[in-house]
Amino acid sequence: MIDCTVNGKATRLDVDPDTPLLWALREDLQLTGTKFGCGMALCGACTVHLDGQPVRSCSTPVSAAAGKQVTTVEALAGQPVGRAVQAAWIAHDVPQCGYCQSGQMMSASALLATNKAPTDADIDAAMSGNICRCGTYNQIRAAIKDAAGALRKGA
């Protein structure tokens, strides 16, 4: 039994402690917005926030989430940064196949939570763990800059 908070809700997960957080979210909680891509923390499709920090949920055991706040893409719209990110993603029509975009938006919102004026180097550093096979990187970069601008205006 692991007790944690998922998207603001106290949650008890009845899974083996070595189970990756990804599968507890997807299969036990039916939060399927978080995607399986590689299983080795190589592609970033499974990125969620653990106490606000971006982590690869495919390689984070549920035990590591005990007593912590887990935030998934489903809760992004509930935060100012997440809303700005999603609005920019829609304005730039970023997704193609869309499969990696949950992870992209989670990495981007973690970046913007602490850095409202990211440089290209900041974006490279924060986003290079997230693979997109459709090649939407330039649109992601533009959307992050727009979201940052919107957040600066709002702040």
Place this chain on the structure above:
Amino acid sequence: MTLTTSRREFLLSGGAVAATLTIGFALPRTGRAMDAAPFHPSAWLRMGSDGVVTVICGSSEMGQGVLTAIPMLLAEELDADWSQVRVEQAPVDQAFTNPMFGTQATGGSTTVRAHWEPVRRAGAAARQMLVSAAAAQWGVDAAQLRTDKSVVHGPDGKQASYASLVEAAAKLPVPDQPTLKSRTDFRILGQPLARLDTPSKVKATAQYGIDVHLPGLKVAVMARAPAPGAKPKSVDDSQAKAVKGVRQVITLPSGVAVLADGYWAAKKGRDALVIDWDLGAASQLSSASISAMLDEGARQADKVAREEGNVKDAPAARRVQARYEVPYLAHACMEPMNCTAWVQGTGDDATVEIWAGTQSQGPAQGILANVAKASPAKVKVNTMMLGGGFGRRFAPDFTIDAVLLSKISGHPVKLIYTREDDMAAGFYRPAGVVHIEAGLDADGMPTWLTAGESSPSIMAASGFMKIPDNGVDSFAVEGLADHPYAVPNQRIAYGRREPGPQVWFWRSVGHSKNAFFIESFIDELAAAAGKDPFEYRRALLVKSPRHKAVLELAAAKAGWGQPLPAGTGRGIAVADSFGSYVAQVAEVSVADDGTARVHRVVAAVDCGQTVNPEIIRRQIEGAMVYGLSAALYGRLDFEGGRVQQGNFNTYPVLRMSDMPRVEVHIVDSGEKPGGIGEPGTPPIAPAVTAAIFAVTGKRIRTLPVDPALLRKA
């Protein structure tokens, strides 16, 4: 891919697929009984009294934009208010047969080309019915009426919304030959409209195959054959069965599956299997043996794909020759291959339902009926959103395995291949070797050219095509045999060799290697002639105005000939594929350690009449990125029959920090529509390697680019 040559075989293997080629009107108005929408004039659309137009799309969405393009085609001729247009994924039905394939399937950059007329006709027919309904209501001649944004306008300022007309329109006959608009009247086509699938993908509510859930669902993970043709000699599943949550272990022809309550238990069970694989002949397979076999095949190539003039007697002042090689490649879609299947009942009562991101739902119906021994009419295929396709999801392997596992276990089963198990077990872009030689006259222009290409045959591997009588697999030589350069004497031949790994369609298919071969060689000829590679191509493209136009536009926009920062070079390449023409200019620098970095890519595309220019630009950019990953990093190595790569650590792809700036310029030629999902891939590898030559003087003749060859001593 082009399936037209072998449509018959495709249909046969599909089994259930009806042989008649139909357009959208084939499905009668049975929809009315099933849904509340009063106006359902064809399989392609329904309209309710709220004015909402729902377009039903039979093609699979894998990022290329069909869920937006098909509605745009229909809405244009319907004169619909775009803000009222929605889209829905179609079931498998004859009405959605892709006319270029003869079955319902998505690939070969065909969706817009194949549906350009039938879907517009469906929209035009619906519009004509609404107009007739208004004409009857007002007692005027329909010819006096015009339409705009879901409103019919009549004389004396009369107006009627489509919403108010649907009941009356639904009672009218569907016209057989509705008039289509002329291009100058287009209001929706050619506009950079936002994609209809974006909101659901940003809110993460879009349902991919892997997201399907059913009551009582078991999750299966498979140990798939680790080498071509490998069979399990013995399986010790005792440790796998001891894993908590594991329910069953099932051996299939393609591998050993572990069924469990969830993915993690199934994966742990899969890893606990002790399998003694019989690799058979594959145990001798290595990258070196593959390379040697294809090299011999290229030297001996004797199946003639193109012969013009007389190569033997052609005069030449000098000769240039080169050998190029490319490896097998995996698709590496972001969403690992998966399928959820539920087989219920047996014999005549058996029903099969699958949920999958598939590019070949039409053939799947017949194939899975055979697999489950059920009637094709009782196989239901639910096409889910695809987390990348690139041709990989045209293959039926994961749907077949899922259906078998559900049938044997009696449970609904979600089968997920791990990335490693997918990469290990085939469906690769073929490896290839080519030997090319040309003779140049005193001016440095080619008087003759010969090429021998060797690669395994996709046609033979596909299971639904046959190599034609001339022995040439057209996928093996596409882009090479039909290159656009004016050379008076040529002989281009194919030498089929089969090293063993299962080959398959991979974004841009044969063009993905052949553009690298021919464009690199043209670049070498230009260098041998002491001429600018852009000008050299222009001179040889006298009979190919569309190639020339994109080449010139890309060069102009890239500032061809203008100075670059020190240590940076430019390369240019052009290729036509899938009915479209693309030129790319790459700007590349090479670091002291030999790492090539692509800073900027300028592309020009002529894909004929445009549906959505923004989607076109994104597809050219994305397809270029796909090709760039392959050019810089993509390789599958074999040792003792086994693939050495398994995940993104050993099979790297382009990341944000490597991404060049990209510009895409569209040539609005007004020609008939070409494909757009694939044509951006072929030119990038030769453009990048030409740029590497420009900056280092070193020729890259084998992909991926090996930094060791470029390292400063």
